[in-house]
Amino acid sequence: MPPTVTAASEFRLLSGERRAAGGVANRVGIALLYVWCTGVALAASGCGDDDGVTPGIDAGSRDDDGGGTHGALLVVSVTGDLGSLEDGQVLESASLSMSELTARNDRGGTFEPMTSTPTTIDLAVGATFELRDATPATYARVTMHLAPNGSSPSFAMRIAEASRARTFDVQLTTALDVEASCASPIVLAPGGTAELRVIMHIRELARQLDEGPEPTPVDGVVHVDEGETPDTANALLTKLQEAFELQCESSTEGSG
Numbered sequence: 001m002p003p004t005v006t007a008a009s010e011f012r013l014l015s016g017e018r019r020a021a022g023g024v025a026n027r028v029g030i031a032l033l034y035v036w037c038t039g040v041a042l043a044a045s046g047c048g049d050d051d052g053v054t055p056g057i058d059a060g061s062r063d064d065d066g067g068g069t070h071g072a073l074l075v076v077s078v079t080g081d082l083g084s085l086e087d088g089q090v091l092e093s094a095s096l097s098m099s100e101l102t103a104r105n106d107r108g109g110t111f112e113p114m115t116s117t118p119t120t121i122d123l124a125v126g127a128t129f130e131l132r133d134a135t136p137a138t139y140a141r142v143t144m145h146l147a148p149n150g151s152s153p154s155f156a157m158r159i160a161e162a163s164r165a166r167t168f169d170v171q172l173t174t175a176l177d178v179e180a181s182c183a184s185p186i187v188l189a190p191g192g193t194a195e196l197r198v199i200m201h202i203r204e205l206a207r208q209l210d211e212g213p214e215p216t217p218v219d220g221v222v223h224v225d226e227g228e229t230p231d232t233a234n235a236l237l238t239k240l241q242e243a244f245e246l247q248c249e250s251s252t253e254g255s256g
Contacts, residue, residue, distance in 0.1 A: 071191040074103055074113055074134035076142060078198045080123025081245075085159070085206045092158040092167070094123040094202055097149035099175075101129060103196060105137035105188075120152040123200060140185035142198050142246055147175040153225075155240055159206055166217045168209050170224045174237055180246035187250060197247040205239050208232075 078101075082091050098121070102114040113131035121127045146154040157170040180198050188194040212232045215222050226233045 072134045072136050072188050073193045074131040074139070074188055075128060075193065075195045076101060076103055076131060076198065077126060077128045077195070078121055078123075078144075079126030079200070081199050081201045081203070082124060084203050086203075086210060088161050088163040089206050089210075090160045090162070091202060091206070092160055094157045094200075095152065096121055096123065096146055096155045096200070097152045098144045099147045099149070100145040102143050103131060103134070103139055104141040104143060105135060105139045107135055107137045111135040111137065118147075118149045120149045123202070134188060136188050136190045136192070138185045138187050139194060139196060139248065140246075141179060141181045142196055143177060143179040144198070145175065145177050146240075148173050155236075157202070157205065159209065166220055166222055168222045168224060170205075170209075170236065172225065172233055172237060172240070174226060174233075176237060176241065178241050178244055180244035182246040182248035184248060186248040192250065195249045197249070199245045199247065201243050201245065204243060205236055208235050208239050212236075 078096075080094055082094065085091060097119065099118050100114060100116045102112050105112055113134040115129050115131065119127060148154055153171045153173045154175060155170070155172045158167060159170075160167045182196075186194050186196075209222075209224070209232070212235050213229070215224065215229045215232065223229070224232050224236065
């Protein structure tokens, strides 16, 4: 005799069919999610790699020890090229203040080493920043955010012109981003060391003082800032953004 199908048993049968169908759907969904996740990991980040990062093509594989460290060191120096001024010009001082420096690489985002300690740099002396445990990657650019640091302006420069009995005192307080790139990118390998040298050339800024409008000296000093001489200050800010050069050098290859 065929089994009797009641409303309750029919419900259980239908529920079982739905659960079976749902189980198949879930397994299919998980498989599709795995394929999608793998593709995303290969393309960018998030599902495949231990740290969610696809190594740069030229950087070698990242050699993590479980704690996310790999011993790479990136040294970034900032200094000034203070020679080759216009005839009769003597540079007495030059400095810049920055609130952030970032070494740009082919991984981008949070994998670009940076320092965010406000610093005023005497360009005659320079400053060096050691970015330890830097991400192995290909590097070719450095960006800096210039901004006043306490009483120090974003950029200051003092140039004397003895032949004209005057001295330019430049004090620029505008916050701005500047950058420098090198023609040949360098590879920082796991365990390796690389150096990025940022050089600021003063010559074009000094020349701009002679080419721009000539403010009236006060006791032999020409004060240049955004308030008293906005046209000259703006011209100098434009030159400032073009004044940086980057030299890139791999010191050691490390142990990939």
